[in-house]
Amino acid sequence: xxxxxxxxxxxxHPAREEIRLESVLHALSDPMRLRIVRELAADGRExxxxxxxxxxxxxxxxxxxxxxRESGVIRQVYRGTAKLNGLRTDDLDALFPGLLDRVLEAAxxxxxxxxx
Amino acid sequence: xxxxxxxxxxxxHPAREEIRLESVLHALSDPMRLRIVRELAADGRExxxxxxxxxxxxxxxxxxxxxxRESGVIRQVYRGTAKLNGLRTDDLDALFPGLLDRVLEAAxxxxxxxxx
DNA sequence: GCCGTACTACGATGCTTATCGTACGAGGCA
DNA sequence: TGCCTCGTACGATAAGCATCGTAGTACGGC
Numbered sequence: 001x002x003x004x005x006x007x008x009x010x011x012x013h014p015a016r017e018e019i020r021l022e023s024v025l026h027a028l029s030d031p032m033r034l035r036i037v038r039e040l041a042a043d044g045r046e047x048x049x050x051x052x053x054x055x056x057x058x059x060x061x062x063x064x065x066x067x068x069r070e071s072g073v074i075r076q077v078y079r080g081t082a083k084l085n086g087l088r089t090d091d092l093d094a095l096f097p098g099l100l101d102r103v104l105e106a107a108x109x110x111x112x113x114x115x116x
Numbered sequence: 117x118x119x120x121x122x123x124x125x126x127x128x129h130p131a132r133e134e135i136r137l138e139s140v141l142h143a144l145s146d147p148m149r150l151r152i153v154r155e156l157a158a159d160g161r162e163x164x165x166x167x168x169x170x171x172x173x174x175x176x177x178x179x180x181x182x183x184x185r186e187s188g189v190i191r192q193v194y195r196g197t198a199k200l201n202g203l204r205t206d207d208l209d210a211l212f213p214g215l216l217d218r219v220l221e222a223a224x225x226x227x228x229x230x231x232x
Numbered sequence: 233g234c235c236g237t238a239c240t241a242c243g244a245t246g247c248t249t250a251t252c253g254t255a256c257g258a259g260g261c262a
Numbered sequence: 263t264g265c266c267t268c269g270t271a272c273g274a275t276a277a278g279c280a281t282c283g284t285a286g287t288a289c290g291g292c
Contacts (some may be wrong), residue, residue, distance in 0.1 A: 020146050021226050029142035050238065053288045060281055062240060081238045096222035098214065106212035113147050150238045166268065176251055178270065197268045
């Protein structure tokens, strides 16, 4: 846990045992959100929302990040004016072992290349 | 191919290479459809629609089977008055190795028991 | 204190979808 | 042939959701 002194308010996340498989699958079934998750996985670090260049407006981006957070796929922490996003790999692997990895692998296969 | 003499018309299925990960995830993200898929996997055989006892009407059931077929998750074949449904495990495993198994495993874990 | 950046909240919009009911077609069986 | 079962088609409905634009809040830097 290197969540060193995240300044500011914090956002509602589902606890590990509240994460529902159906919600996770639904969150991952949107191309834009799958893309976000792939980039997060590829980078490994926590990224701010503005690190993502998506072909939608900022409000739509906010919406997608919210869906990902509320489904338990990502964790969001305010850090000053930025908001850092990280995959909840620990929780997801504990609940659904291997699932996230297979989805990411499947996405890469389908795209024919690793994430840009 | 043991598709022995399925009587009657046949239904439109996506070819293997047309199956999209997002569509599969979306198909599996509905509780009713995930339940259908779990029962199909648990049984192993091809089941007719009426083998499923779902808390929805028949038209809704038809709709869910159609979504599963059009996303490439199941294969449907008419057999007299019945329609047999089988998982496309071969195609799914070829495209997205391990994905279906992990989803099924995750569903079982979450339900706390194998499919009824 | 003021400004700019990062993100949010809210309302609108149009599309998708999960659900139902009813009416219909296809095939087995008496 | 006529009936029953299985499943479909179609229309309706209500909810969900992906998207946008605008207006607003929080925070860091000047």
